[in-house]
Structure formats: structure tokens, C-alpha cells
Amino acid sequence: MEKQIVLQMLNIMKIYSNGVVANEDVTLELEKGEIHALLGENGAGKSTLMKVLFGIETPDQGKILLNGQEVHIKSPQEAISKGIGMVHQHFMLVPSLTVAENIILGVEPRKGKVFIDFNKAVDEAKKIAETYNFDIDVTAKVEDIPVGIKQKVEILKALYRGADILILDEPTAVLTPQETAELFVQLKKLRGNGHTIIFISHKLDEIKEICDRATIMRNGRSMGTYRVSEISTDDMSRLMVGREVAHSFEKEAAKCGDVVMRVRDLTVYNSQGVLKVDGLSFDLRGGEILGIAGVEGNGQSELIDTLNGINKKYKGTIRIKDADIQRMSIKDVRNLKVAHIPEDRMVSGCAGTLSILENLFSNQYDRPEYSGKMLLKRKAIEKRSNELIEEYKVKCRSNKQAVGMLSGGNIQKVIVAREFSSAPDIIIANQPTRGIDVGATEFIRQRLLEFRNAGCAVILVSADLNEIFALSDRLAVMYKGKFSGVFTDVSAVTEEELGRYMLGLEHAEKLEGAIYE
Amino acid sequence: MLSTIFTADFFAAILRATTPILFATLAAAIAAKSGIINMALEGMMLFAALFGVIFSSLTQSWAGGLLITMALGGLLGLILAFFVLNLKTDEILAAIAINLVATGGTVLLMLAFSGDRGTSISIQSVPAPKLDIPFLQDVPVLGSLLCGHNVMTYLALIAVVVVHIFLYKTPLGLKIRAVGENKNAAESVGISSRRIQYIALILSGILVAMGGFFMSGGYMSMFTKDMAAGRGYIALAASSMGANTPIGGFLVAVLFGIAQAFANVMQLSTIPYELIQMVPYLTTLIGLGIYSYSRMKKRQKAGGK
Helix, strand or coil: CCCCEEEEEEEEEEECCCCCEEEEEEEEEEECCCEEEEEECCCCCHHHHHHHHCCCCCCCEEEEEECCEEECCCCHHHHHHCCEEEECCCCCCCCCCEHHHHHHCCCCCEECCCEECHHHHHHHHHHHHHHCCCCCCCCCEHHHCCHHHHHHHHHHHHHHCCCCEEEEECCCCCCCHHHHHHHHHHHHHHHHCCCEEEEEECCHHHHHHHCCEEEEEECCEEEEEEEHHHCCHHHHHHHHHCCCCCCCCCCCCCCCCCEEEEEEEEEEECCCCCEEEEEEEEEEECCCEEEEECCCCCCHHHHHHHHCCCCCCEEEEEEECCEECCCCCHHHHHHCCEEEECCCHHHHHCCCCCEHHHHHCCCCCCCCCCECCCCECHHHHHHHHHHHHHHCCCCCCCCCCEHHHCCHHHHHHHHHHHHHCCCCCEEEEECCCCCCCHHHHHHHHHHHHHHHHCCCEEEEECCCHHHHHHHCCEEEEEECCEEEEEECCHHHCCHHHHHHHHCCCCCCCCCECCCEC | CHHHHCCHHHHHHHHHHHHHHHHHHHHHHHHHHCCCCCCCHHHHHHHHHHHHHHHHHHHCCHHHHHHHHHHHHHHHHHHHHHHHHHCCCCHHHHHHHHHHHHHHHHHHHHHHHHCCCCECCCCCCCCCCEECCCCHHHCCCHHHHHCCEEHHHHHHHHHHHHHHHHHHHCHHHHHHHHHHHCHHHHHHCCCCHHHHHHHHHHHHHHHHHHHHHHHHHHHCCCCECCCCCCHHHHHHHHHHHCCCCHHHHHHHHHHHHHHHHHHHHHCCCCCCHHHHHCHHHHHHHHHHHHHHHHHHHHHHHHHHC
16 A cells, blocks of 8 residues: 655755755655654754754755645744644743643634633643543643653644644653653554654664654765664664764773762752752762763752852762862862863853864863963964864864854864863763764763773763663662662663662662762 | 821822832833833833823823823834844843933923923923712722822723733733743744734833823823933832732832832921932832842743753
8 A cells, every 4th residue: 555645845955044054955755644753963954854844944945745735834833834743852831831821822712802711721722632642731830740741742732733744853852761651652642643753863772663764864965764664773873874883882890999079968959949969978989980860850960060069059078089179169179180071061061152272271271381471372272272173073164163153062072172181080971962963972972981991980960871871880860869779780770670760669778888888 | 207197198199109100010011021121111101201291281181192192102112122123132222222312302302392491381281180989989988098099090000900811811911921931932833922022012111101191190290300210110120029910010019109108208207308219219229139139040040951
């Protein structure tokens, strides 16, 4: 039986005004009722292609056929009215409104001419949720519901507006394994109902699990469309990256050295007075990677900012190399050879408008090698920055280029180059590879391992469980400010087991011995 | 002094002092709900105070003057919106510009219309009348408390309810709140945030114009130089302290009204006039302290995400 083609994007070309060719002759065809993966590294042109489809960008060449008819989609409204819905990676929800209000926003049912019919809004929201078997309290405020539910609300929003084609932009990035599994069940049901889903991802195992076909993109070009059942993950990754990627690391056994960081009864409240870190204790040794897993928002960020000396308001003690950091400045802490890869690279990782060179030296500009009494030693800085750019394979025109103009992966490489070049003994890495391409990810992970092998202590916070599993020597799970679980043998842990600890369904009874002496 | 405080007259004085601040507070709230701090309220109120005098004189009707003033207030809101939304001027800078233009421009216009630089006393304006409510005025105590206030005072109180219903029960109100809280979310469902913010600023201009109209046609019966006297800024503080809700803003506006009324009463005492003049502004300073603190917390919250 020949499948019906619902959407064709033919020979799409998009060149941005800054000369970047984002899409070059890309063709995408969707069959009715399939889950179609759009696979590619960051910067491969997936987002641009979807923006073209959703009316945010207009293509320079090519055409879009919807059910065989050529359409020109000039705005998201038009896309919505043509039955195309998008679930953005960053949720497009209004936190103080209820689920129902978010669903009906923009298409409110009315009582008379003037007023919103809130009862009808709730009824309609309930109806659409029931139709698609989404178990949601539609009267709850969005700010009070967990991430997984927020995503369902987003999907319902699109369905309520009559979406036949759903674009999901990296939907599992923020979900726990359990939530992901639930999402997949829902998506399969939607597919059964005749909806067509575009699933943007770079997680190969997920694509294997749920998608029917995959279109792979690299460097703005389509590398072809394949039946997922007929292509191996190795082939997919080869097409995506253009080279074989080692999926598991050859890891030497950890050679643990002395304790370099000793944390006892650490308690941190955030600026709203909410308890975020609840009496944590742990030891960190040289030559090990301590992985910290957990659903975002369970105190990881607060923990990391406190360990780095950024947050001073805490109870308990943090001793780095036997020095209490309570009264130390951030610089003092860094002078203990602590490096920090911050969670949000644009907010606290770099100064986007400054050059690569300036960013590379922002933590060591005052060292005697680079600074005289009054002026910076330009030649030394130039030379070193070019060395770093080469060593860390930062793709750029010159060291004068503004960091903000680089792709996410390259920005991260600049930050990593800066932090690692300070010859650290302790590396505190918070989401070091989030949202960057496979090549850069691999590079950074490899570097972290090299430092560990050389005796450096690493704390790794990551939402990417593969990363946690691949790198950690010991693994702790954070849940509501505490370690709900600690594993000294990471290879014995399954994802499901980890997920249960992440969701607080299980708690380790005794942490002493496993995480501190 | 206590004897002057617990009287129907003092109650009336509080309402009188509250009225212009209340209009401006509602104006601030609508703008803030759409995501824009309308700091130009001060200048808009000043302009409106002058327009009220001029147009009530030209039409020889307070209602005619009020309607034209409201329309011009809406126009001022439109101008601010154009600068902020189309030309992408910083909203605070655009507001400062409007306020400065108002300070000089009103004097210039007054000079042109009345030949006087200080007051508009030579213009025969028609102030808004006081309103006696039939039957209610005959009720003891309640009658003397609730009757005989300026019609603008009643309008201000009604406006609280109207703005509340508008923001929380109508589609447009929902859209304004959605845009103010998460512009991207609103746009993703096809709401034009620019259009919504235009509407919010125009409504803001209309509301504050009503407050300005009361200043020169009720609170006083002429225009004097700089007569808004910081009420636009006070209203920003009031709105923010009231979480940018009409009801909350109303409560804080009354608080500021009391401070103002106190200052007016205390002028009769032996305390130096200059000190007493500080009371409403001191109240605002404290209010603004809280305002800034809450904003700081909000920024921290946004930054912490």
C-alpha cells in the first residue's frame, strides 16, 4: 500500500543575511501517520528547516507542498491555520495562567461578545485532553506543574488548534527516562490517530525506538531519508557526523588520590528562601570523576555555584585542599586551581560581544606572563590564544571574532580551553556538553578523561545520562537537595534504576562510606 | 488635629487626593501587565491637566473637555508605543523625553492660550461637578460620607472594577497578561505582541489622562505649572506595590492618598510647611524602596533560571 504524502519540502534553500548557508537544497517528505526523525548535529540546519515550515523564516528557494498543493507560509499563524503545530524546546507557556487558559490563549471561547467563557474553556481543555488520553488537571497553574506535564500542555495546545503535523523540537531533552517513556506512548497514540510527527533529535537510541523514518542533515544539506528499521545507529551517526564516533570510552580504572574537596552538611537556600541543598556531605578525590545526575532544579545549580565560591550564603563547610572557602573570593577559590565550566555558557560562561582572545584570557589576564605593570603583553596573549584555538579546534575566522557569533559547540570549546588551560586540579563542570554537537561533545569528554587520568578531580553535573554513565567513577543522584542515591560501581546501574532515584521513588539508606568517610 | 482627621471632610479629602493617583495607578497597571513600565505617566498627566482646562473651556462642557483629553491621552500613549515598539527606543528614555517635553511644553501652551506662565486662571474652564446621589444623601452618616464627591472620583472607583474585569475576564485582558509575562508564548499562538502592547499603552494613556483632567478640573479648578507633582511616579510605585493588579493598586493608592491628605491637613499645624510637603514623597520613597527590592528579587529569579 502506497503511503499518502502529506507534506513535501522541496529543494529548500535558506541563506541568512550574514551569509550563512543554513539550508542548501534540502528535501523533506512526510508520510501521513508517521513519526519522522529529523536528525543532525547542532548547526546542521534542522532548526532553520523547521522555521521555514512554521513560517518564521521565508526560504530563498524551493517550495512547500501540503497535501499536494503548493503553500506559502508567511507566519506561525498561517502555519497553525494550515494544521502545522510546533512544540518548542523552550516551552511557550505563560506560567501564571492555568493549563486551560494556556490552551485556549488566542482562540478564547466567549460568553456573549465581551467576556471569556472560562467554564467552556475548562470543558474544552478537558475534552481535548481526554480525546488524546492526556491525564492533566487543566485548572492547575502552569508554574506549579512539572516539566513533563508542561510538555503535554504544549502538545495539547497544538492539537487544540487543529494540528495534523506536529513538530517536536528535542522533546526529550528536559525529561526523565520515565517521562520520556510516557511521551513515547502518547506519540504512538497520536500516530495511530493519523497525526504526523516530526521528531527533532540527536539521540540515536530514541530515534531507533520511536521513529519510522529519519532524514539526516549535515552542514545544511540532507544526507537522505532512511527507514529507521533498515539503518543501524552506527550508519546514522556516520551520516550525521561524517566520521565514526566512539560511543563508549575506553576508560582506565580510576587511580584515586587524596581528598581534595571535603564538603560537610552543606545547606543552601536560594534567593527566594527555598531550601535547595539540604545538608549534603561528600568527599572528592584526585583522579576521579564524581557524576551528579538528577532532574534539573533539584539543587545541582545551587550546589555548583556554592562549591565555586560564587554563592557565599550557605551553612556547613567546604574545604578545598584543607582551606575553608567560606570567606574566600571567587578568585581565591580559583587560585586553589579550581576550574569551572558553567551551566549557561551565554550568561556566565563568556562575554558574547568580546573576542575569542579576550574571553580566553578573562581568567588569567593578570598573570605575569600576560600582563606587565600597566599594559597587557599583547604578543604573548596573541600567541597563546592562537595555540589554544588550534589545540581546542575552535572553528573561527580569527581570534578577534566575537564569541557570540560562534556556534554553541565552538563557544563551549572557547570556555573549556580557557578553563583547562589554567592547569586545574579540580574541574567543576556543569552541563559541559549541553546542546552542542557530537564532535565537540566527544572532544570535551575526552579532555575531561585526560585530566582525570592525570590526577585531576572532576565534578560532573549533567542531564545527559549517557555522559554520566560513560564518564563517572562514582555517581550520585540529587533529589530535592539531597543525594537520593550513590553508586560506587557505575557499570552496575541501569537507566531505569537511576530514573527511580531521580524521581525520588527510591532513597539510599546510608550514604556514609560511599560518598564520604 | 485628631478632631480634623476623623471627619467626613477628611474622608472626602482622602478620596480627593486618591483620585488622580488611582487613575494613574490603573494606567501603570495595564502597561505593566503588558510588559512595559510606563514611566511617562507623569508627563502624560501634566499634559492632560492642561488639555482639560483648554478643552473644557473651548467646549464649555466638562464632559466634552474630558472626552477630548482622554483622546489626547490615548494619543500620547500611542506616541510612547511608537517610540518603544517601532523605533525600539529604551522605554525609560522615551518616557523621560515625554516627561521633559511635558514640563516645558505645557508652560509654552499655557502661555499661548492664556498669556500667563504660572497658572491658567484666565482661561474659563469648566471643572467636573460634584455629584449628589439622590436618596443616598439623605441617609445619615453614610450619606455624608458617600455623597458630594467629584464625579471623577466616582469614575476612578468604577474604573478599578472595570479594569479588573477587563484584565481578568476578557480575551484582550488575557492576551495583555500573556504578552507581559511571556511574549514568545503569546506570539507562538499567533498573538501580535506589538499590537497588544500598543493597545495597553493607549489605554494607559487614556486612564492617566482622566487623572490629569481631575487635577485641573476637580482637585483644583485651574492648571498650574508642574501640577502633576510626581503623582505619575507615585502611581508607578503604587501599582508595583499592588502587584500590578487593579485591586492591589487601588489599596496602595488609597494609602498614598491618605499620606497626601495628611500633608494637606498638617499644613494648618505649626510644623514647618516644607517638612509637611515631604510626606507624600517620603511615603513614595519608602514605597519605591519596596518596589525596587521586589524588582531585584524578580531579576534574581529570572537570572537564576
